[in-house]
Amino acid sequence: xxxxSLHGVSKSYPGGxxxxxxxxxxxxxxxxxxxxxxxxAGKTTLLRLLLRMEVASRGDVLAFGRNLRALRSxxxxxLRRNIGVVFQDFRLLPDRTVAENVAVGLHVLGLSxxxxxxxxxxxxxxxxIDRYAHHYPSMLSGGEQxxxxxxxxxxxxxxxxxxxxxxxxxxxxxxxxxxxxxxxxNSKGTTVVMATHDRFLLDACPRRTIxxxxxxxxxxxxVPVQRTHDAAPRPVREAAG
Amino acid sequence: MIALxxxxxxxxxxxxxxxxxxxxxxxxxxxxxxxxxxxxCLVVLSASFGSLAVQVLDRAGRSAKVLVYLKDxxxxxxxxxxxxxxxxxxxxxxxxxxxREQDRARNTDLLPKDxxxxxxxxxxxxxxGLDVTFRAGAGGTGGVxxxxxxxxxxxxxxxxxxxPVGAGRLRALGAAVGFLRTVVTMLAVLLLxxxxxxxxxxxxxxMERRRDEISILRLLxxxxxxxxxPILVQGIFQGVSGMVLGxxxxxxxxxxxxxxxxxxxxxxxxxxxxxxLVLPLAVAGGTVVGVAGTFIATARREA
Ligand SMILES: Nc1ncnc2c1ncn2[C@@H]1O[C@H](COP(=O)(O)OP(=O)(O)OP(=O)(O)O)[C@@H](O)[C@H]1O
Ligand SMILES: [Mg+2]
Numbered sequence: 001x002x003x004x005s006l007h008g009v010s011k012s013y014p015g016g017x018x019x020x021x022x023x024x025x026x027x028x029x030x031x032x033x034x035x036x037x038x039x040x041a042g043k044t045t046l047l048r049l050l051l052r053m054e055v056a057s058r059g060d061v062l063a064f065g066r067n068l069r070a071l072r073s074x075x076x077x078x079l080r081r082n083i084g085v086v087f088q089d090f091r092l093l094p095d096r097t098v099a100e101n102v103a104v105g106l107h108v109l110g111l112s113x114x115x116x117x118x119x120x121x122x123x124x125x126x127x128x129i130d131r132y133a134h135h136y137p138s139m140l141s142g143g144e145q146x147x148x149x150x151x152x153x154x155x156x157x158x159x160x161x162x163x164x165x166x167x168x169x170x171x172x173x174x175x176x177x178x179x180x181x182x183x184x185x186n187s188k189g190t191t192v193v194m195a196t197h198d199r200f201l202l203d204a205c206p207r208r209t210i211x212x213x214x215x216x217x218x219x220x221x222x223v224p225v226q227r228t229h230d231a232a233p234r235p236v237r238e239a240a241g
Numbered sequence: 242m243i244a245l246x247x248x249x250x251x252x253x254x255x256x257x258x259x260x261x262x263x264x265x266x267x268x269x270x271x272x273x274x275x276x277x278x279x280x281x282c283l284v285v286l287s288a289s290f291g292s293l294a295v296q297v298l299d300r301a302g303r304s305a306k307v308l309v310y311l312k313d314x315x316x317x318x319x320x321x322x323x324x325x326x327x328x329x330x331x332x333x334x335x336x337x338x339x340x341r342e343q344d345r346a347r348n349t350d351l352l353p354k355d356x357x358x359x360x361x362x363x364x365x366x367x368x369x370g371l372d373v374t375f376r377a378g379a380g381g382t383g384g385v386x387x388x389x390x391x392x393x394x395x396x397x398x399x400x401x402x403x404x405p406v407g408a409g410r411l412r413a414l415g416a417a418v419g420f421l422r423t424v425v426t427m428l429a430v431l432l433l434x435x436x437x438x439x440x441x442x443x444x445x446x447x448m449e450r451r452r453d454e455i456s457i458l459r460l461l462x463x464x465x466x467x468x469x470x471p472i473l474v475q476g477i478f479q480g481v482s483g484m485v486l487g488x489x490x491x492x493x494x495x496x497x498x499x500x501x502x503x504x505x506x507x508x509x510x511x512x513x514x515x516x517x518l519v520l521p522l523a524v525a526g527g528t529v530v531g532v533a534g535t536f537i538a539t540a541r542r543e544a
Contacts, residue, residue, distance in 0.1 A: 051460065074464070074465075077459075077462040077463060077464045077467075078462065079462075080459075080460060080461065080462040081461070081462035085460050091453065091456075091457060093453060093454055093457070104454070104457060104458065104461065105457075105458070105461030105462070105463075107251070107254050108458060108461055108462055108463045108464075108467055109247075110246075110247035110248070110250050110251040110254075111250075112250060152457075152461075156461060156462070
């Protein structure tokens with residue numbers, strides 16, 4: 001069963017704007033998918049549907065085997081605990097240190113202080129930002145801030161990462177670095193869906209690419225054969241409650 | 242077991258988050274608690290002054306009796322006629338005949354015990370007469386004086402004993418206290434409603450301050466309970482601490498008023514203080530304010 005499955009999904013906003021129209025595709029567990037297309041193509045809207053921040057106007061969005069339209073609102077938090085989100089603008093809390101920013105979601109899980117400290121330390125180490133643990137976000141470069149934001153998502157051990165233009169505020173070299181990071185995570189089994197309109201990045205990292213334009217899928221280019229990963233996918237946590 | 246520990250840890254974390262909310266705008270929080278205290282204090286005081294007013298009016302009403310002593314030779318049918326005439330007045334509640342023996346018994350009661358015992362019963366004076374009960378509310382203090390003048394002018398009446406001066410003073414005090422109670426109750430209700438919105442204001446401010454954090458928490462899978470309970474903790478803390486402070490202040494004020502009453506009026510009238518009732522009620526009231534405030538704040542702004 002695919003991890004994500006969209007069937008004839010449309011999303012219209014009041015005022016007749018059709019952000020997505022008749023979108024159909026699947027994403028299997030362990031896949032790395034780029035979501036591409038010009039500004040206004042509907043990339044962000046698609047990610048918002050997957051996070052159940054919006055509900056499709058028509059069609060069905062399935063994630064982790066659940067139809068998101070039928071999801072009770074009390075079950076939404078448990079859906080989201082399987083998904084790590086990364087944004088273009090990082091969305092770090094300026095009055096919290098790097099370690100506190102990364103730890104913010106762990107309190108939701110009710111982990112002990114010791115477990116939180118250990119998980120945060122490991123995550124900061126993996127992302128090579130452990131030396132900034134007690135710094136504030138404003139003291140870091142853009143690339144480092146994005147690593148902190150990625151850390152905040154990864155520390156929750158998500159089965160799926162949704163990244164919305166995570167390299168939009170970074171220069172070429174840092175962008176490349178961030179994508180390598182996602183590829184590394186993917187090689188360990190995490191499914192990654194990354195929205196970007198950076199053509200150079202798409203060329204440098206040949207991956208399956210879903211091209212959107214005006215809300216429609218105009219191309220679904222498969223991953224070039226030489227670059228498949230056979231790592232076991234990260235198991236999906238059972239949604240409690 | 243594990244679920245219980247997770248719940249305990251989360252509760253502790255959320256409690257901490259709630260208390261942190263108190264210092265988001267410390268000035269506003271302090272002002273909020275203070276005005277809740279004033280409102281709570283006024284509510285308690287108005288209840289206790291109301292109870293005092295009832296006591297005082299009751300006492301004043303009971304002492305507003307005019308004693309009419311009749312001349313010895315007034316016959317029984319003349320007494321009946323007098324009672325009918327007096328009873329017909331609108332400012333008279335009741336007229337009761339007092340025999341010589343009844344009056345003697347009363348006078349004996351007034352004497353010191355040992356003196357009364359040493360005297361022969363006939364040595365205590367006794368005179369027949371009428372107990373005229375003044376109808377409270379049919380007139381002011383002037384009403385009693387006017388009634389006394391009317392009674393004095395009747396033929397066969399020997400002496401008219403007006404109620405003691407203290408009664409009029411007490412009645413006036415009772416009326417003043419009753420008025421004060423109405424004013425204070427209205428003020429307290431207004432203040433409580435105003436303060437509720439003050440509480441809502443501080444909670445909204447905290448939510449505003451935490452908006453980015455809350456939207457991140459939502460994306461990381463925080464439940465409604467997780468996001469909202471710190472707000473509830475903050476609201477209940479403000480509500481309970483304000484109301485309990487107010488109740489304590491009210492107890493202090495009634496203590497002072499009682500000391501003054503004892504010194505100024507030599508009467509057994511006291512402001513009632515119900516510490517065993519007021520403090521639990523303050524806690525309950527504060528909780529209600531906190532819960533209502535949270536409800537309004539989170540309904541107005543999706544947290
Ligand atoms: N809340 C909304 N209300 C009305 N229209 C919206 C809303 N959100 C998005 N849209 C519209 O939907 C269309 C798709 O927007 P979306 O943000 O998904 O595009 P995008 O591909 O992410 O663009 P970009 O690359 O600029 O981020 C746009 O025309 C946008 O104006
Ligand atoms: Mg976008």
